[in-house]
Amino acid sequence: MSSRILPEFELLPHDIDEAVKMLGLHQGKASIMAGGTDLLVMMGDGFRADYVLSLGNIPDLAYIIEESGKWLRIGAMTTLAEVAESKVVQEKYTALWQSAAQNGSPQTRNMGTVVGNLLRASPSGDCCCAVLALDGWVVLEGPQGRREVAIDDFWLEYRATARRPDEIAVEVKLPDVKGNTTSAFRAMTRTTLDLAKLNAAVRLDMSGKQCENARVAIGAVAPTTIRVRKAEELIRGKEINEETLEEVGKVVSTEVSPIDDVRSTAEYRRTISGVLVKRVIEEACKGV
Amino acid sequence: MSELSIVGKRIPKIDAREKVTGRAVYAADIRMPGMLYGKVVRCWNYAHATVTKLDLSEAAKVPGVIKVLGPQDVTSNTYNSGVLDLMVSDEMRKMLGDIEDQPIFTDHVKHQADGICGIIAETEEAAERAAEKIIVEYEPLPVYLTAEESMKPDAVQFTPLKPGNKAFELPEPAFPGNAYGWGDVDEAMKKADVVVEDAFYVPKQKQCQMEPHAYVALYDDRGRLNCWTSTQMPKLVQTKLARLFELPMSRVKVNQTTVGGGFGARLGMVAEPQACAMAMAVPGKPVMIQYLREEDWVASESRHPGMYWMKMGFKKDGMPVAVDAHFTSYKGGYYTQGSGVAFTTGAWLAGMYKYGALRYRGDSYYTNQVPCGAYRGYGNPQTNFPLEQLIDRACNELGIDPVDWRIKWHKDVGDDGWCIGFKYPSCALTECLERGAQAIGWKEKRAKYSTQTGSKRRGIGVACMNHTSGAMPMLLEHTVVSVRLNEDASAEVILSCSDLGCGAHTALTQIAAETLGFPLEDVHLLTGNSDASGFDIGAHASRTTYVGGGAVKQACEDVKRQLFERASKHLGTPADQLEMKDKRIFIKNDPQQSVDIKTITTLGVINLPDPATGQPVGEPGQILGYASYFPPHNSPPFSACFVELEVDTETGEVKLLECLTAYDIGRAIHPPSVEGQLDGGVHHGLGNVLTEETYYDKKGLCLNSNFTDYKLLGPSDMPKLTNILVEQPDPYGPYGAKSCGEEGIVPPIGAAANAVYNAIGVQIKEAPITPEKILKAIKK
Amino acid sequence: MKTHSTTFFVNNKEYTLDIPVHRTLLQVLRDDLSMTDVKYGCGAGECGACTVLVDGDRPILSCLTLAVLMNGRKITTVAGLEKEGELHPVQEAFVEEGxxxxxxxxxxxxLKSVSILEKNPSPTEKDIRRGLEGNICRCTGYEKIVKAVQRASIALAASSPVKQKEGGKV
Structure with a gap:
C-alpha cells in the first residue's frame, strides 16, 4: 500500500562528523538519502525512518576526480547524469559510463547517484554491475575514520551491504585503467526505461588479441550482483574468439541461480545469461 | 456536397492552450474554501475475505479527522459502476441479468483494495494518519484467479444472484444455445479442407490514463448533491447517483472536469459513490478524493482477460466456411459490465469476415481479481488476437497471401455488421488494405523475409478490424443538443458530450460552425454541466463525433431553418430562394437584397415595440435550435494495420520497426485528432500484444500496480507510425464522418502477432508476446 | 512535526515557507501554493507528470524531492514558461502539432522538451525519444510530441540571436 504522505521524520545535521555521531546514536532508526529516488519511494510505500541524513546538505560530496595512475574517485552526491556526461568515464571506464547513461530517465539520472545505486544493493542495479566488473572500492566514513571495502566484499546478501549503521558511504573509487583495458555494460529490459531483467559488465585487460585478465559481472541472477569466476578463468590468458565465447556462454548459465518475477522468468534468465555475457565481451573487445 | 470551409481543417484544438499552460482544471486541481479530504480505507492484504471486526474509534480520535464512515454509516443501497443497465429496456435488462452488486463499503472483500470504510479529514495527511488507526480483522476465503477455479462446485459464492459464480453467459431466449451467430457450424466445419484451432490467453491490460481518478463532492445547502468528476458520461452518472442516493435528478448535479484520459476507465462510475456518500455525511462541506496511482490500478476496472478458444474451417480457395469460438472471461470481483464485453467480443468477430457459419459463445465468471469493465475496444482486442493469427495460420497452410485473403473475405457494404441484420452502409477496407500494403512494401518484404538467415529475423504482419460508431442497435443511442443564438449572432452549443482528450469538442465545434455557416470563434460549446445539458449516453462506443456530431448538426440545422424563416419574412421572399454567406442571408437571384444575421438575432432578443404602432419590429424571440437525436444508423469504420518488426532469435527480443494504419474514416472532421487517436491506439495495442499484463500472486495480490513493474512502451520503444486516412464519406455520419476513438488499438495486436509469426514461423498463443515466450517457442 | 524555514524561487518569485521536513516539493507546490499546473501522476518517479526544472534546465521529479532541500533553488513550472502572454516556442509547437x-x-x-532543447538545440529524433523517456503519455503514442520537439527546435534556431547573426554574415 502506498501513500502520497510520507511518514514523519527528522533531518540530521549537515556536518559530516556530527552526522556520523548522530547515525551512531540513532542506529537502526536512521536512513541516509542521496538523490532520494529510492528512499522516498520506499517511504511512500510505508518504510519508516525516524531520522534521515540528506547527503545533499553535506558540501563537497559531488565530484569526479581522476588521480592519474591511481584512482578515479566519484563522490557520493555525484549524480548519474554527471557521470554520464564525464569524458573520462566515457573513455576509460566505459562500462560505468554505459550503466549510468542508460540508467532510468533523465530526471532520475539528475537525482540518483552511482554510490546510491551501490548502497541500494539491488541485484539488478546497473551501476552495481559495472562497478563490480571495474573492481571498485567503496569508501566509508565512520566514528573510527575512513575505511575502504572492495566491491567484491561489499554486498553481503539481498539488499544488505558491509556498511555499518554508523557509517556513511562517501565515495566509490575505481582503479586506474591502462590503454589496453576495455570494459562494457549491457542491460536487458522489457522496454527502454525499465529495471534490468538481466545485466552484465566486463573488464578485460588485453595484450594484443590475448586477454590477460578479466572480470565478469552479472546481475539479476542471484541475491546480489555476482562475478562469474569460471567465465573469467576461461578467457584469462586466451585469445577471445568464437570458440572461447561459446564456452563462456555455456559456463555462465551453470553459475547463476535466478528467480521468476514480473520482469522475467528464472528459465529465461538462465538461458539467456550466457548470450548476454558473450555479447558484452564482444562489445568490450570492440573498444580495444 | 458543397465545399467545406471548416470541417476537415487542421485547426489548433480548442483546449490546447489551457492544457499547454497547465491551466486546465482537472478534478484534483479544484480548490474550494473549507474543502475536506476523503480517503477510502481499503483491504490491501487479502483478495477474498470477510471482515470480522471493524473498529473505527481510534481513527476518529486522530487530530483533523471530521468523521469516519463504516458500511452502516452510508446508504445500504448497492450499485453497478457500469452503465449498460441504463441503456437497455427493462425486459432486456432482466434477460441479460444485469445486477447491482457493489456496496459503498463492504464486509465481503472480493478483490484486493475493496473499500472497507471512509475517513473524512481536514487534510489528506490527517486522513492518511487516521487510516493507520483503523482496526480491521479478516477471515480469509479461498482465492480464485481464473474462471476455471471459481466455477468449481464447492467454490465460495460471490453473490446469491449468480449461482456457480457465472456472472454472465449469452442468455438462451435471445441466443439459442447460448450462442451468437448463424448457420450450422458443425455441418459447415465438416466440409472444410483446412481446419485451424487453438486456445489463446488474452491479457488483463490496464487503461493507465495519466490522471488518476479524482472527485470533489458537495451536499449543498439547497439539498443538492454536486459531484465534480472526470467521468466519461456525466448524464448517466447523474442518473446513477440519483438512484443510489434516492434523490430526484433535479437534486443531483454532475460537473465534468477536464478529463485526463479515459480509455474506458471512467465509463460509468468509479469512486463517485464513495465521494458523494462522504459529502452527504458532512453537508455544506466539499470533500475531495484523489486516488493514488496504485489505488487507481487495483480499485478501478481493467480489460477483461480470459481464455479464448477458436476454431476456423476453410475451403481450399480460402473460403471461411465456419467459425466456432468461445471466450470465457475472468470478471473480477464485481459484475459491472458483465453482459457487455461477453457479447461484443463475439459481435466484432461476427462483423469482420464472410464466414459461412458462426457460433460464438461468451461467458464470464467471478474471480478475485480487480473487476473488469470497459477498456478501449471493448472486447475487440481480445478477438483480434486469436482471429487474425488463425487466419494467417490458415493462409500459410493454404498458400494464400494474407492481404489477398482479407481483401477477398472481409465484409463489405450491404453485409451484416456486428449486429446481425444491421447492414454496413459504407466500407473502404479494400482500399485500406491495398493502399497500406503498397505503402509499406508488403509484397517485397514478405518475399524478402521468407529467405532470411542469421539471428535477427524480420517479420511483417497484417490485421484488420471493424468496430462501431455508436452503441446502436445494442443499446440506447441518444444525444440532446440545444443551440442558442446570442443577440450578437454568436452561438452557444449546449450538450453533454465529453472530450476525453481526443479532440471531440474541437470536432463538434467545427461541425457546429460549418453547419451554422459561422466562423469558429462565434461558436462556443457548453459542456460538462448536467444542469444545463440534455440527455446523452456519454463518451463510449466511439460515438461522440458520429452521434454527437449528428446531433449538433441537426440542432444547428434547426437554428438555420429558423434564421431562414425570419429572413424570409424580413425580405418578403420564400425561404427556399434564400442563401447564406458571411453571416448574411440574401436572395439567390438578387444578392443585393439581404439581411444581416445579427439584425435577426438582435431583434429576436432586444425587441421593443414600435412606439408608433405598438407592434414588434421584426420577429421577437431568442432563437433556440434543438435536437433530441436518435441516429438513424450505425456506420462502423474499418481499418487495416501493418506491423514490421525484428526478432532476435537468440534472446527472443522484439524490436518494433513500423506500424502503418490505413483507416476507413469516412471523413476526418479534424484530421490531427484522427491521427492522434490512431497513434495513441497503436500505443495501447502494441502494449497489449507485447508488454502489458497485470500479474497476481497466489493470494490474489497485484504484483505490478505501478509503472515500474507494469510496462508501457516508451517513446524510444515505439516504431515509426504512419497513418493513411481513407476518406469515402459515409451516407449517415455528419459530413460523412465515421468514428475513430477506440479503433486504433485493435489491429496492431493481430498485425504484430502475425509479424512475429512471419519472422520466426511460430505463433504465440498467450499475450503479451514476451521474449520469454518467444524464446521458449523457438527452442521447441 | 519538524519544520524548516526554506526559501526558494518558483517562476522567478521568491517564497519563504516553514515546511514540514517530510513534505515533498510536489505537495508544497500543489497544496500549499496552489500551483496545480504541476501534476501528480504516480508519486514514485515513474511517470514524469510532476517534472519541474531546477536552476534553469535540469528536470527533476517533484514527487521524490523533499521541499526543505530546495533552499536557494530556482524552480520552473510550466506556468513559468509563458512570457507576457506569449507561449514559449515549445508550447507553441505542442499546440501547432496537435x-x-x-x-x-x-x-x-x-518542461522536459525545454530541457532537451536547452541541452542540445538540434537533437536527432533518437535524442528526442531518449530524452522523453521518463515522461509517460498514454494518449499520443509520442508521435506528435516528437514532431513538436522537432518543430520547436527549428523555431528556436530561427529565433536565436546567434543564429540570426551568423545568418546575416552568410
Whole structure:
C-alpha cells in the first residue's frame, strides 16, 4: 500500500562528523538519502525512518576526480547524469559510463547517484554491475575514520551491504585503467526505461588479441550482483574468439541461480545469461 | 456536397492552450474554501475475505479527522459502476441479468483494495494518519484467479444472484444455445479442407490514463448533491447517483472536469459513490478524493482477460466456411459490465469476415481479481488476437497471401455488421488494405523475409478490424443538443458530450460552425454541466463525433431553418430562394437584397415595440435550435494495420520497426485528432500484444500496480507510425464522418502477432508476446 | 512535526515557507501554493507528470524531492514558461502539432522538451525519444510530441540571436 504522505521524520545535521555521531546514536532508526529516488519511494510505500541524513546538505560530496595512475574517485552526491556526461568515464571506464547513461530517465539520472545505486544493493542495479566488473572500492566514513571495502566484499546478501549503521558511504573509487583495458555494460529490459531483467559488465585487460585478465559481472541472477569466476578463468590468458565465447556462454548459465518475477522468468534468465555475457565481451573487445 | 470551409481543417484544438499552460482544471486541481479530504480505507492484504471486526474509534480520535464512515454509516443501497443497465429496456435488462452488486463499503472483500470504510479529514495527511488507526480483522476465503477455479462446485459464492459464480453467459431466449451467430457450424466445419484451432490467453491490460481518478463532492445547502468528476458520461452518472442516493435528478448535479484520459476507465462510475456518500455525511462541506496511482490500478476496472478458444474451417480457395469460438472471461470481483464485453467480443468477430457459419459463445465468471469493465475496444482486442493469427495460420497452410485473403473475405457494404441484420452502409477496407500494403512494401518484404538467415529475423504482419460508431442497435443511442443564438449572432452549443482528450469538442465545434455557416470563434460549446445539458449516453462506443456530431448538426440545422424563416419574412421572399454567406442571408437571384444575421438575432432578443404602432419590429424571440437525436444508423469504420518488426532469435527480443494504419474514416472532421487517436491506439495495442499484463500472486495480490513493474512502451520503444486516412464519406455520419476513438488499438495486436509469426514461423498463443515466450517457442 | 524555514524561487518569485521536513516539493507546490499546473501522476518517479526544472534546465521529479532541500533553488513550472502572454516556442509547437490530447502529461512533457532543447538545440529524433523517456503519455503514442520537439527546435534556431547573426554574415 502506498501513500502520497510520507511518514514523519527528522533531518540530521549537515556536518559530516556530527552526522556520523548522530547515525551512531540513532542506529537502526536512521536512513541516509542521496538523490532520494529510492528512499522516498520506499517511504511512500510505508518504510519508516525516524531520522534521515540528506547527503545533499553535506558540501563537497559531488565530484569526479581522476588521480592519474591511481584512482578515479566519484563522490557520493555525484549524480548519474554527471557521470554520464564525464569524458573520462566515457573513455576509460566505459562500462560505468554505459550503466549510468542508460540508467532510468533523465530526471532520475539528475537525482540518483552511482554510490546510491551501490548502497541500494539491488541485484539488478546497473551501476552495481559495472562497478563490480571495474573492481571498485567503496569508501566509508565512520566514528573510527575512513575505511575502504572492495566491491567484491561489499554486498553481503539481498539488499544488505558491509556498511555499518554508523557509517556513511562517501565515495566509490575505481582503479586506474591502462590503454589496453576495455570494459562494457549491457542491460536487458522489457522496454527502454525499465529495471534490468538481466545485466552484465566486463573488464578485460588485453595484450594484443590475448586477454590477460578479466572480470565478469552479472546481475539479476542471484541475491546480489555476482562475478562469474569460471567465465573469467576461461578467457584469462586466451585469445577471445568464437570458440572461447561459446564456452563462456555455456559456463555462465551453470553459475547463476535466478528467480521468476514480473520482469522475467528464472528459465529465461538462465538461458539467456550466457548470450548476454558473450555479447558484452564482444562489445568490450570492440573498444580495444 | 458543397465545399467545406471548416470541417476537415487542421485547426489548433480548442483546449490546447489551457492544457499547454497547465491551466486546465482537472478534478484534483479544484480548490474550494473549507474543502475536506476523503480517503477510502481499503483491504490491501487479502483478495477474498470477510471482515470480522471493524473498529473505527481510534481513527476518529486522530487530530483533523471530521468523521469516519463504516458500511452502516452510508446508504445500504448497492450499485453497478457500469452503465449498460441504463441503456437497455427493462425486459432486456432482466434477460441479460444485469445486477447491482457493489456496496459503498463492504464486509465481503472480493478483490484486493475493496473499500472497507471512509475517513473524512481536514487534510489528506490527517486522513492518511487516521487510516493507520483503523482496526480491521479478516477471515480469509479461498482465492480464485481464473474462471476455471471459481466455477468449481464447492467454490465460495460471490453473490446469491449468480449461482456457480457465472456472472454472465449469452442468455438462451435471445441466443439459442447460448450462442451468437448463424448457420450450422458443425455441418459447415465438416466440409472444410483446412481446419485451424487453438486456445489463446488474452491479457488483463490496464487503461493507465495519466490522471488518476479524482472527485470533489458537495451536499449543498439547497439539498443538492454536486459531484465534480472526470467521468466519461456525466448524464448517466447523474442518473446513477440519483438512484443510489434516492434523490430526484433535479437534486443531483454532475460537473465534468477536464478529463485526463479515459480509455474506458471512467465509463460509468468509479469512486463517485464513495465521494458523494462522504459529502452527504458532512453537508455544506466539499470533500475531495484523489486516488493514488496504485489505488487507481487495483480499485478501478481493467480489460477483461480470459481464455479464448477458436476454431476456423476453410475451403481450399480460402473460403471461411465456419467459425466456432468461445471466450470465457475472468470478471473480477464485481459484475459491472458483465453482459457487455461477453457479447461484443463475439459481435466484432461476427462483423469482420464472410464466414459461412458462426457460433460464438461468451461467458464470464467471478474471480478475485480487480473487476473488469470497459477498456478501449471493448472486447475487440481480445478477438483480434486469436482471429487474425488463425487466419494467417490458415493462409500459410493454404498458400494464400494474407492481404489477398482479407481483401477477398472481409465484409463489405450491404453485409451484416456486428449486429446481425444491421447492414454496413459504407466500407473502404479494400482500399485500406491495398493502399497500406503498397505503402509499406508488403509484397517485397514478405518475399524478402521468407529467405532470411542469421539471428535477427524480420517479420511483417497484417490485421484488420471493424468496430462501431455508436452503441446502436445494442443499446440506447441518444444525444440532446440545444443551440442558442446570442443577440450578437454568436452561438452557444449546449450538450453533454465529453472530450476525453481526443479532440471531440474541437470536432463538434467545427461541425457546429460549418453547419451554422459561422466562423469558429462565434461558436462556443457548453459542456460538462448536467444542469444545463440534455440527455446523452456519454463518451463510449466511439460515438461522440458520429452521434454527437449528428446531433449538433441537426440542432444547428434547426437554428438555420429558423434564421431562414425570419429572413424570409424580413425580405418578403420564400425561404427556399434564400442563401447564406458571411453571416448574411440574401436572395439567390438578387444578392443585393439581404439581411444581416445579427439584425435577426438582435431583434429576436432586444425587441421593443414600435412606439408608433405598438407592434414588434421584426420577429421577437431568442432563437433556440434543438435536437433530441436518435441516429438513424450505425456506420462502423474499418481499418487495416501493418506491423514490421525484428526478432532476435537468440534472446527472443522484439524490436518494433513500423506500424502503418490505413483507416476507413469516412471523413476526418479534424484530421490531427484522427491521427492522434490512431497513434495513441497503436500505443495501447502494441502494449497489449507485447508488454502489458497485470500479474497476481497466489493470494490474489497485484504484483505490478505501478509503472515500474507494469510496462508501457516508451517513446524510444515505439516504431515509426504512419497513418493513411481513407476518406469515402459515409451516407449517415455528419459530413460523412465515421468514428475513430477506440479503433486504433485493435489491429496492431493481430498485425504484430502475425509479424512475429512471419519472422520466426511460430505463433504465440498467450499475450503479451514476451521474449520469454518467444524464446521458449523457438527452442521447441 | 519538524519544520524548516526554506526559501526558494518558483517562476522567478521568491517564497519563504516553514515546511514540514517530510513534505515533498510536489505537495508544497500543489497544496500549499496552489500551483496545480504541476501534476501528480504516480508519486514514485515513474511517470514524469510532476517534472519541474531546477536552476534553469535540469528536470527533476517533484514527487521524490523533499521541499526543505530546495533552499536557494530556482524552480520552473510550466506556468513559468509563458512570457507576457506569449507561449514559449515549445508550447507553441505542442499546440501547432496537435501534440496535446488529455493534457495531463503535458506540463511535464513540455518542461522536459525545454530541457532537451536547452541541452542540445538540434537533437536527432533518437535524442528526442531518449530524452522523453521518463515522461509517460498514454494518449499520443509520442508521435506528435516528437514532431513538436522537432518543430520547436527549428523555431528556436530561427529565433536565436546567434543564429540570426551568423545568418546575416552568410
Amino acid at each position: 501534440a496535446i490530447q488529455c493534457g495531463y502529461c503535458t506540463p511535464g512533457m513540455v
